[in-house]
Amino acid sequence: MSPLADSGCYKHWHQVAYALLAEGFESALIKRLVGDAFAVMMLSRCCTQAHAS
DSSP states (O other), rough: OHEEEEESOOOOOHHHHHHHHHHOOHHHHHHHHHTTTTHHHHHHHHHHHHHOO
C-alpha cells in the first residue's frame, strides 16, 4: 500500500484505495481502511510528501 502512496502518482489517499481495488484487493479491506483514521492520515501524508517531490 505504501509503495503506491510513495510513488507520487496519487494526490489523495482515496486514489490509492481505488488503485488497490483495481489491483484486486478485497473491497472489505478497503472499507476497513476508510474506517481507520490513523491509516488514512499516514497514507495522506505519504501522498502529500511524494507528490511534492
